[in-house]
Amino acid sequence: METTTAQKSLERVISQKALQISSSTPCKLWVLGFFCGVCITYLFLVSLTPFRTQPFGLVFSSSSGAVSQSSSMIYSDVGTSAKYSFAPKFSQRKYISLPEEKGTLENSQGGETLSNEEGVLMLYSAWSALLDGEDNIFVGGLQRSNVPQAPHLENCRSSVEANKHFDNHGENGSFPPWTLWKGLLGLDQMHLAHRAKFEGAYPPWIVGSDEDNFPLTRKVQRDIWIHQHPQNCNDPNLRFLVADWERIPGFGMGAQLAGMAGLLAIAVNEKRILVTNYYNRADHSGCQGSLRSHWSCYFFPETSLECQKRAFDLLKSQEAWKNGIVTVKENYTSKEIWAGRIPRIWGDPWSYLQPTTDIGGNLLTHHRKMDRRWWRAQAIRYLMRFQSEYTCGLLNMARHKAFGLQAAKMVVENLPVAWPKVVDNRSQADIERFVWSNHKPWIPRPLLSMHVRMGDKACEMKVVGFENYMQLAERIRERFPNINSIWLSTEMQEFIDKSRLYPYWNFYYTNVTRQIGNTTMAAYEASLGREISTNNPLVNFMMASEADFFVGALGSTWCYLIDGMRNTGGKVMAGYLSVNKDRFW
Ligand SMILES: *[C@@H]1O[C@H](CO)[C@@H](O)[C@H](O)[C@H]1NC(C)=O
Ligand SMILES: *[C@@H]1O[C@H](CO)[C@@H](O)[C@H](O)[C@H]1NC(C)=O
Ligand SMILES: *[C@@H]1O[C@H](CO)[C@@H](O)[C@H](O)[C@H]1NC(C)=O
Ligand SMILES: *[C@@H]1O[C@H](CO)[C@@H](O)[C@H](O)[C@H]1NC(C)=O
Ligand SMILES: *[C@@H]1O[C@H](CO)[C@@H](O)[C@H](O)[C@H]1NC(C)=O
Numbered sequence: 001m002e003t004t005t006a007q008k009s010l011e012r013v014i015s016q017k018a019l020q021i022s023s024s025t026p027c028k029l030w031v032l033g034f035f036c037g038v039c040i041t042y043l044f045l046v047s048l049t050p051f052r053t054q055p056f057g058l059v060f061s062s063s064s065g066a067v068s069q070s071s072s073m074i075y076s077d078v079g080t081s082a083k084y085s086f087a088p089k090f091s092q093r094k095y096i097s098l099p100e101e102k103g104t105l106e107n108s109q110g111g112e113t114l115s116n117e118e119g120v121l122m123l124y125s126a127w128s129a130l131l132d133g134e135d136n137i138f139v140g141g142l143q144r145s146n147v148p149q150a151p152h153l154e155n156c157r158s159s160v161e162a163n164k165h166f167d168n169h170g171e172n173g174s175f176p177p178w179t180l181w182k183g184l185l186g187l188d189q190m191h192l193a194h195r196a197k198f199e200g201a202y203p204p205w206i207v208g209s210d211e212d213n214f215p216l217t218r219k220v221q222r223d224i225w226i227h228q229h230p231q232n233c234n235d236p237n238l239r240f241l242v243a244d245w246e247r248i249p250g251f252g253m254g255a256q257l258a259g260m261a262g263l264l265a266i267a268v269n270e271k272r273i274l275v276t277n278y279y280n281r282a283d284h285s286g287c288q289g290s291l292r293s294h295w296s297c298y299f300f301p302e303t304s305l306e307c308q309k310r311a312f313d314l315l316k317s318q319e320a321w322k323n324g325i326v327t328v329k330e331n332y333t334s335k336e337i338w339a340g341r342i343p344r345i346w347g348d349p350w351s352y353l354q355p356t357t358d359i360g361g362n363l364l365t366h367h368r369k370m371d372r373r374w375w376r377a378q379a380i381r382y383l384m385r386f387q388s389e390y391t392c393g394l395l396n397m398a399r400h401k402a403f404g405l406q407a408a409k410m411v412v413e414n415l416p417v418a419w420p421k422v423v424d425n426r427s428q429a430d431i432e433r434f435v436w437s438n439h440k441p442w443i444p445r446p447l448l449s450m451h452v453r454m455g456d457k458a459c460e461m462k463v464v465g466f467e468n469y470m471q472l473a474e475r476i477r478e479r480f481p482n483i484n485s486i487w488l489s490t491e492m493q494e495f496i497d498k499s500r501l502y503p504y505w506n507f508y509y510t511n512v513t514r515q516i517g518n519t520t521m522a523a524y525e526a527s528l529g530r531e532i533s534t535n536n537p538l539v540n541f542m543m544a545s546e547a548d549f550f551v552g553a554l555g556s557t558w559c560y561l562i563d564g565m566r567n568t569g570g571k572v573m574a575g576y577l578s579v580n581k582d583r584f585w
Contacts, residue, residue, distance in 0.1 A: 113417055122420075124408040127153065131400055146423040148415060151442035152399045152407040156392035158437075162187055163386040166204050167300050173231040178204055178222075183438030205385040208570025214374055215349035217381070217568050223346070224264075224382045228273055233307040240311040241272040243329040245295075247280040249522055253537055254557035256281070261379035262337040263329065264302075269343050272327065275311040276302050284531040286390065298538065300386040342371040350374035357554065357563070357576045377564030384565075391538070396441075398539045402508045403443055440546070444506075446483045448473055449547030451540075452490040453556040464553060464579040466498045472551045472577040473505070480549070487547055489540035491515045491524070512536050545569055554578040 114122065126147045165187055166176050178201040179186040186204070202218040203225055210218060230238055243263045246256045260276065267274035279295050287297035295301060301308065314320040315328075329337070342350070350370040355363045367373075387395070416422045452469050477483050485506045488499060493514035499507045512532065515524045525533040541558070544550075545565035552559035554576070563576050 114419070116412060119412040119415065119419065120405065120408045123147070123412055124404050127400060127404060127408070131396060142420050146420040148411050148424065150400075150404075150407060151411065152403050153396045154392055154441045156389045156396065159387075159392060160389045163300065167386060168304070169229065169231060178202065183434075185434040185438065188434055203385070205381075206568070206570070212570040212572055214354075214377055214567045214572065215352055216346050217378065220346055220349075220378050221382055221385070221568075224268070224378070225385075227268060228303045228307075228382075230273065230307065233273075233304060233310040238307075238310070239270070239272045239324070240275055240307070240314060240326045241267045241270070241328070242275045242277055242311050242315060242326060244278040245276065245280065247278065249526070252521070252557070253281065253534070253541075254561050257380055257383070257561060258376060258557060259337060260383065261376045262340055263332075264379045264382070265340055265343055265375055266332060266336060268345070269341060270327075273303055273307050273311070275308050281530065281534040284529075284534070286531050286535070291388070291390070295383070296388060298388055298391045299384050300388065302383060339372075342375045354572050356567075356572055356574075357578060359554070359578045359580070373560070373564070376561070377568050380561055380564050381568035387542075391542070394535055394539050395542055398510060398543060399441060399443060401510070406444060407442060443543075443546060444485045446480065446485070446548040447546070448476060448483055448486045448549040448551065449544040449562065450486050450488050450550075451544060451552040451556070451559050451562060452488070452492070452495045453553050453558065466495050468579045469551055469553075470502060472579065476549050476551070476577065483549065487540075487543050489537075489544060491521075510536060510539065541565075549574055550576045552576070552578060553580050555580045 122142065126142055127150045130144070130147065130150075131153065162184055166178060168176060170177060177186060180201050182204065203221045206213065206218050206221055210216075241263065243260070246259045264274050266272075276295050278293050279297075280293070282291065282295065282297040283293040287293065291297035311326060314326040317326075320326045332340075348371070350373070353370055353374060355365040357364045412419075416424060450469055450473060452466060473486060484504070485508065486499075488495070488507045488509045490496065490509075491514055493516050496509060496514060499505075499509075513528065515521075519527075528536070537558075541562065544562045548571070550562065550566055550571075552562060554560055554563065555578075559578070566572070566574060566576060
């Protein structure tokens with residue numbers, strides 16, 4: 001039974017893929033092989049430490065006894081096991097304690113102050129402990145109250161709480177409190193007495209103006225949300241489409257997302273509410289309780305819990321099946337899902353997409369699949385509109401590993417000389433709580449996102465060497481000489497090694513076992529395990545979409561989806577430099 005379903009979806013995908021690549025003969029032979037977990041798997045390998053963050057060379061080579069000891073402690077902490085688990089824990093972390101002779105911070109007397117390096121390391125490790133959820137810290141005299149805020153970490157609980165308001169109808173079915181005031185400012189207007197304007201407000205997950213995004217993004221996101229969130233889910237006129245995520249072993253996350261985008265298009269066209277069901281990538285112990293095996297482990301659910309419940313109830317009713325009130329993925333052909341009609345209720349906004357993609361030195365102004373490109377971007381943006389607390393935690397962890405030391409250095413420079421004995425009185429002013437709270441966590445900007453894809457991708461598109469990607473990065477840097485940081489995501493160890501040939505760039509990447517040689521993606525993913533092979537690419541995807549500039553290979557679905565996040569994330573004008581043409585452009 002299981003096999004039959006898998007077989008069916010395999011066939012459906014293959015037929016779509018075959019359509020796309022039928023022009024390339026050697027690939028035909030490959031089609032089956034690569035769909036059994038190869039080419040469309042855009043797994044990213046994630047490592048967790050900043051590589052060559054030059055400022056820290058200083059810190060770590062400093063040889064004032066205790067500090068260098070402590071620093072090497074930190075380094076060896078950062079991923080002691082071959083497969084670093086993303087579970088939001090720092091296992092085996094050791095905290096910095098100052099050498100006996102100096103005494104603890106608490107009883108150290110008078111003139112003793114921390115050196116800059118000691119301060120940086122202490123702060124970094126205090127933040128690590130807080131991330132671990134340990135309330136009783138740490139070193140000698142350091143307590144929660146004298147640990148300054150971490151600019152690169154988000155308060156996940158409060159973000160999720162706020163976003164829940166933005167993702168639910170208000171009392172008596174009123175519209176969510178989307179206003180022209182941002183974030184908590186919009187939520188707390190009652191308290192601040194008043195007059196946020198509701199009319200004309202757009203979903204808060206869209207950054208930037210209409211001009212900064214694909215055409216109609218703000219309107220479309222609003223309409224999809226409304227479509228997916230009827231006021232009364234028990235209204236007998238409502239119809240549903242309940243779909244599992246594609247689940248063939250090794251089926252890449254990018255392909256799963258693209259498939260779901262197709263199902264959302266069908267749902268919108270047929271005026272059904274899309275309800276997603278089994279998500280194999282969330283089938284691991286990081287996703288607890290009702291989140292297990294569901295999209296909502298990673299992002300807010302695609303529809304309300306009431307509608308989910310209603311849809312699952314309907315699945316049990318023969319009547320509902322018979323009357324077509326509820327359908328499932330198997331009711332649609334692969335062609336309908338993968339190459340179906342893009343909803344036209346907004347006209348054809350794709351006909352005036354901004355040409356901001358550079359391929360081979362030219363702007364791509366027109367191609368045959370503009371509608372699908374536009375739609376997939378909208379669908380992914382909608383599905384990823386709000387992160388779950390789990391995802392937010394994963395990203396905190398990744399940022400801390402990659403940028404935490406840099407952040408500590410910045411913060412320490414700004415602390416009172418006698419810190420931690422003397423602390424700044426942390427401001428709780430309204431401007432902090434309502435206005436600045438809306439800023440995203442700090443990352444070293446400008447940041448260039450580079451996704452390098454190779455390995456078994458070779459049959460799906462022409463493979464390009466790392467040098468070509470770097471040439472594009474350098475082209476960007478010529479114009480914007482202040483860029484020197486690259487978020488490098490790749491599943492190939494080879495490219496990590498090659499990045500060392502470019503010492504005038506800071507590369508950041510996550511620390512995870514990477515693919516070596518020609519192992520298939522499926523085998524490779526299996527070797528990492530479900531949790532890591534999902535969390536790593538996801539973290540990289542979110543980090544990439546936060547970047548300011550983009551280099552990649554649009555022939556890879558993963559890059560194509562990152563590009564979609566750029567185009568619905570207020571970054572149309574950042575442009576995208578691609579090393580190759582997509583196979584269907
Ligand atoms: C990355 O992880 C490996 C083990 O997989 C570990 O040996 C190495 O020290 C880590 N690298 C850094 C910079 O922490
Ligand atoms: C909701 O409806 C109840 C009863 O009709 C009413 O008393 C209450 O004020 C309404 N709340 C809002 C926010 O409109
Ligand atoms: C969907 O598939 C089921 C089972 O194959 C079938 O009974 C039902 O009629 C189909 N619904 C529609 C709307 O085609
Ligand atoms: C910090 O600020 C608050 C309110 O402004 C004040 O009541 C408190 O005494 C201050 N604490 C210190 C240590 O300055
Ligand atoms: C992978 O590489 C090995 C040795 O280089 C070779 O023997 C094997 O056939 C290759 N496998 C595939 C699937 O290309």
